[in-house]
Amino acid sequence: MSSGVRVFGEQRGAALGDYDEDGRVDLVVTQNGPTTRLYHNIGAIPGLRVRLKGLPGNPSGIGAMLRMVFKNHQGSAREIHAGSGYWSQDGLVQVMSTPATPESLWVRWPGGRVTTTPIPANSKEITVDAEGKLISKR
Numbered sequence: 001m002s003s004g005v006r007v008f009g010e011q012r013g014a015a016l017g018d019y020d021e022d023g024r025v026d027l028v029v030t031q032n033g034p035t036t037r038l039y040h041n042i043g044a045i046p047g048l049r050v051r052l053k054g055l056p057g058n059p060s061g062i063g064a065m066l067r068m069v070f071k072n073h074q075g076s077a078r079e080i081h082a083g084s085g086y087w088s089q090d091g092l093v094q095v096m097s098t099p100a101t102p103e104s105l106w107v108r109w110p111g112g113r114v115t116t117t118p119i120p121a122n123s124k125e126i127t128v129d130a131e132g133k134l135i136s137k138r
Helices: none
Strands: 011-017 026-031 037-039 048-053 065-069 094-096 104-108 114-118 125-129 134-137
Touching: 048 065, 065 094, 104 125, 114 125
Parallel strands: 048 125
Antiparallel strands: 011 026, 026 037, 048 094, 065 104, 104 114, 125 134
């Protein structure tokens, strides 16, 4: 499979994030000399945007592992991390793939606590706290 992204020159950093909040992961690449490039994803099927609200001292939930739970299986794992490359960091809002209707969000928080949060139907974005409580949905 090919991404279709080709960047010539001396790259310095790259980061992924949904900059326009459309449920598709976009790519930003910086280079030594030329201007920063934004690759706006317009072709992917939108996923569910997930934002974690961690405990004081780690309000973004850095180190948490997330999985979507579907009727008959779990989706792939995603970890929230800080400092993803040379002078770059991926977005903290995770865009989770939804090949089927998700039932819940499974999160293993830093320290080992596990929560499972039901996902309301037709959600495009949810925010979940460290207790597994749904704070907001859109």
